[in-house]
Amino acid sequence: xxxxxxxxEYYEAYALSAxxxxxxxxxxxxxxxxxxxxxxxxxxxxxxxxQLAYLAPEAEPPAALRRKVLAGAGTTKPSEGRGWIPVWAxxxxxxxxxxxxxxxxxxxxxxxxxxxxxxxxRAAHSRTLELESERQLYQRALVIRTASGTREIDLKPxxxxxxxxxxxxxxxxxxxxxxxxxxxxxxxxxTFQLWVVPKKGLPLSAGIxxxxxxxxxxxxxxxxxxLADAAALxxxxxxxxxxxxxxxxxxxxxxxVS
Ligand SMILES: [Zn+2]
Numbered sequence: 226x227x228x229x230x231x232x233x234e235y236y237e238a239y240a241l242s243a244x245x246x247x248x249x250x251x252x253x254x255x256x257x258x259x260x261x262x263x264x265x266x267x268x269x270x271x272x273x274x275x276q277l278a279y280l281a282p283e284a285e286p287p288a289a290l291r292r293k294v295l296a297g298a299g300t301t302k303p304s305e306g307r308g309w310i311p312v313w314a315x316x317x318x319x320x321x322x323x324x325x326x327x328x329x330x331x332x333x334x335x336x337x338x339x340x341x342x343x344x345x346x347r348a349a350h351s352r353t354l355e356l357e358s359e360r361q362l363y364q365r366a367l368v369i370r371t372a373s374g375t376r377e378i379d380l381k382p383x384x385x386x387x388x389x390x391x392x393x394x395x396x397x398x399x400x401x402x403x404x405x406x407x408x409x410x411x412x413x414x415x416t417f418q419l420w421v422v423p424k425k426g427l428p429l430s431a432g433i434x435x436x437x438x439x440x441x442x443x444x445x446x447x448x449x450x451x452l453a454d455a456a457a458l459x460x461x462x463x464x465x466x467x468x469x470x471x472x473x474x475x476x477x478x479x480x481x482v483s
Contacts, residue, residue, distance in 0.1 A: 229255075229262045236263070236270035237320060273323050365445050366402045370394045378458055380480035391442060391460065391478055397452045401431060403460075405442035410435065411462050417442075417477075418467045421450040422457040431458075433467040455482040 232252055238244040239252055255263055369375060375396040380403075382388035391405035403419055411417050416435060420428040431448040448455075460478040461471040 229260060229266075232263055233266060236266050237273065240267060240270035240274040241316070241320075269327075273320070273327060276323055276326070362443060362445055365400070366394075366404070366443055369396050369399045369402045369445070370404075372396050372399060375399075376452060376482065378480045378482055380458055380460060380478035383476055383479050386477065388477060393458050393480065395448075395452050395455075395458075395482070400445060400447040403434065403442060403444040403446070403458075405436070405440075407440040408436040408442050409440065414465050415462050416465050416467055418461050418463045418471065419444060419446060420459045420461065420471050421448045421455050422459055423450050423454045424456045425454075428459065428471055430467060430469070433463075452482070457481045 232255055235244050235248050235252055239249065244252065252263070256267065375394050378393040378395060380391045380393060382390065388409070389405060389407050391403060391408065393401055393403045395401040416433045418433045419431040421431050422428045429448065429450045431450075432444055432446040434442060434444040436442045458478075458480050459471065459476050461476045463472060463475065
């Protein structure tokens with residue numbers, strides 16, 4: 226009997242120095258041949274036993290441990306100076322607890338791997354969704370821009386600011402695209418907000434936007450005001466989240482809808 230499968234039930238007893246007789250001889254002989262499986266398993270069993278040392282009262286497991294364990298609960302006579310729980314029973318219970326702990330340890334490691342894998346999948350998935358929504362945005366913008374009947378509106382920087390021009394493309398049914406290049410970021414905690422200024426009444430917000438890192442602006446909006454009723458488009462800088470009405474002296478771009 227030198228098969229690893231047969232030997233594996235003896236590792237813990239061996240590590241506890243509780244294995245005797247022909248089983249011990251067999252495992253000794255097997256280990257001398259440097260079986261990698263059993264060597265690793267015995268290492269694990271020794272680790273378990275080492276953990277046992279932290280929990281156990283200072284006691285060598287009795288030599289007859291294995292025999293007594295196998296004999297069942299026949300010997301319940303208190304052993305000297307160890308309280309009323311027999312040492313073999315205590316060690317047996319501790320080994321069970323350690324097996325449970327070891328399984329939990331293994332399970333945690335497995336779960337940690339699983340969690341990190343799930344995180345990767347989630348990140349890849351959200352990146353895919355991001356790219357997909359970006360693709361859809363560009364596609365919508367392109368459709369509006371190239372459709373027949375789309376009105377082109379140039380928004381010029383108001384005052385003497387050195388801002389670049391931005392341009393809007395508005396289709397009565399499909400919506401409005403605002404595009405710009407090299408547009409600087411708004412001041413911290415602020416956002417740009419697009420307004421439709423109607424021929425009658427108050428300006429209506431058509432959305433907020435931020436240029437990307439390269440200063441590119443691409444906003445696709447569906448204004449509540451109709452193209453026919455619009456007198457102008459304006460962009461203002463507002464506190465983050467935008468405001469219901471534009472701040473008068475913060476209007477940065479204006480363009481008439483002719
Ligand atoms: Zn082996």
